[in-house]
Amino acid sequence: MKPNSLLQLNGLILGAVLSLHAAADPEPIVVCYPGGPVNEADANTAMEAMLRVIEKAGEWPAHRFNSFFTADPAQCKTLMTQKKPAFAITSLGLFLEQREPLSLDAIVQPRMKGATSERYHLMVQKGHYSSVASLQGKLVGGTVFEEPDFLQKIVFKGTLAPTTFFHLAPSRQAIKALRSLDKGELDAVLLNGQQFDALPSLPLKSSLEAVFTSDVVPLMGLIANRNLSSAEDRTHFAKALEAMCLDSEGKKLCELFGIDAFVAVDKGAIDAAIALWKKGH
Secondary structure: HHHHHHHHHHHHHHHHHHHHHHOOOOOOEEOOOOOOOOOHHHHHHHHHHHHHHHHHHOOOOOEEEEEEEOOOOHHHHHHHHHOOOOOEEHHHHHHHHOOOOEOOOOEEEEEHHHHEEEEEEEEEEEEOOOOOHHHOOOOOEEOOOOHHHHHHHHOOOOOOOOHHHEEEEOOHHHEEEEEEEOOOOOOOEOOOHHHHHHHOOOOOOOOOEEEEEEEOOOOOOEEEEOOOOOOHHHHHHHHHHHHHOHHHHHHHHHHOOOOOEEOOOOOHHHHHHHHHHHHHO
């Protein structure tokens, strides 16, 4: 066999081996969405579709990544430890809790309805309660109680601990909690920004009002483990994710999730959240 032919053959064999290795060992992307009605199988299907678009945008081979989704914060921590992902998509609360032990950095945020932040709202039937203080010991529902430390330190800025201040009635669906509030079965419901924005479309009989509205809270998106990714890796993945909503298939997925675009993280907003979290220790 001629030298050039031998080199070509070796190159083909090496390429095949690398392709097999990539297919056998895709890089894990852990996705954590605490609370809510999200079905794990459906979420993983949607995430796998999203990853195919990201791979195309980043010019990676197909199936370079695969997703591991959970709505359980405890399971998320287990996956982060066991799978050791270089990249993950988590809630702000999980990022803040795991930031120091896992050397995490926030890389990209979603922009939704023109904003990269949201506010939380404590809703009551109009005229029934006048303040948060008047709800002490009352029955409060919602989907957002999976992360009590986040609510205490970030949403309520250390002024109260929801698990002891309220009598909680967690729900997997915001609409179910709001219907219970509408019937007078609950005294209040705590909503995140997306849930609050959906209120006008709901057929509720009672007029609702907010007795508490939080300061702005940054939306969380892509995070990276500094010890498991290089600066080049982080830039590459961020650019691929930022390009996702511009892709024809990616745009459909972004619209499905209510996302306008993925943008570089607002460092000032994240740093302010980190400071609040530390203050709450």
